[in-house]
Structures are given as structure tokens and as C-alpha cells.
Amino acid sequence: MNGISVELYISLLTVVYSVLQGMIFQKPVNAVLFAIIGLTQLRLFWFLYTGWRYKSSYLLRMHFVLSLFCIIVIFALCVIIGFMDIYSIGPFHLIHLRSYFQSHILVGICSLVPFIIGFNASWRFYWVITNGCINRNRNFCLQDKL
Numbered sequence: 001m002n003g004i005s006v007e008l009y010i011s012l013l014t015v016v017y018s019v020l021q022g023m024i025f026q027k028p029v030n031a032v033l034f035a036i037i038g039l040t041q042l043r044l045f046w047f048l049y050t051g052w053r054y055k056s057s058y059l060l061r062m063h064f065v066l067s068l069f070c071i072i073v074i075f076a077l078c079v080i081i082g083f084m085d086i087y088s089i090g091p092f093h094l095i096h097l098r099s100y101f102q103s104h105i106l107v108g109i110c111s112l113v114p115f116i117i118g119f120n121a122s123w124r125f126y127w128v129i130t131n132g133c134i135n136r137n138r139n140f141c142l143q144d145k146l
Contacts (some may be wrong), residue, residue, distance in 0.1 A: 002121075003124070004052060006114075011045055012042075014114070015034075015038035018031045018033075019035075021034055030103075041115070041118070044063055044067055047062055047066070048122050048125075051063055051126075057126055057130055061126055064123045067115050071116060074115070075112060078109050081101075
């Protein structure tokens with residue numbers, strides 16, 4: 001249950017921060033990026049919660065596959081953009097544009113954390129449901145097959 005609540009709180013915090021970026025800080029590009037990340041996390045949260053609530057292995061499997069996809073795509077984009085030679089591109093000779101672009105890479109890297117937390121939670125719940133053992137005192141199962 002901790003992974004579910006953490007994913008909910010972080011996704012709501014991301015959506016609220018996107019509103020702050022757009023309204024108070026007047027940065028529409030950051031607001032759109034944070035809104036996309038926050039709404040994606042909220043959709044994934046719903047898969048995780050309903051899969052956990054109804055013990056649906058299909059929803060949990062769908063959640064961890066989609067979370068893994070988001071993790072791979074965001075990380076790959078951050079690595080590709082991070083290793084690009086942006087100094088040779090004309091507009092990026094200006095330090096303001098270059099730092100603005102690099103801050104978006106940091107946003108992408110920081111958004112990996114909730115996706116990893118959600119992936120771990122759904123994988124753990126899926127493993128417990130498919131193996132048929134649930135121990136309410138701990139997060140893992142011990143089975144004696146004697």
C-alpha cells in the first residue's frame with residue numbers, strides 16, 4: 001500500500017506544481033511538461049490501485065509494463081539529449097537557452113523516480129498475486145511446502 005500512496009502523492013504534487021509553473025512562475029513550457037508527466041502518473045496510479053484493490057494480475061501487469069516503458073523512454077531521451085553536441089547548434093550559444101534546455105533534462109530525470117516507485121509496487125503486487133501467497137504482516141511471502 002505504501003507504493004500506491006507514494007505514487008498518488010507524487011503525481012498530485014507534480015500536477016499542482018505544473019499549475020504553479022503556469023500561473024505564478026509564467027513558464028508555460030515547464031507547466032505543460034509537468035502536466036503531461038503528472039497526468040501520466042495519475043493514469044498509471046489508477047491502474048495500480050484498481051489492480052491492487054481487485055487483485056487483478058492483468059491490471060498490475062499492464063501497470064508495470066507501461067511504467068517500464070515510460071522509464072525507458074524518458075531515460076533514453078535524457079541520455080540522447082544530454083550527449084548531443086548542443087554547443088554547435090546556433091541558438092544554444094546563448095547561455096540562457098542552453099540552461100533552459102538542460103533544466104528540462106533535469107525535469108525528465110527527476111520524473112523517473114515516481115515511475116520507478118510505481119513499477120516496483122506493481123511488480124511486487126503482481127508477484128504476490130500470481131504466486132498465490134499473501135502475507136499481510138510483511139511485503140514478501142514465505143511458503144512451506146513440506
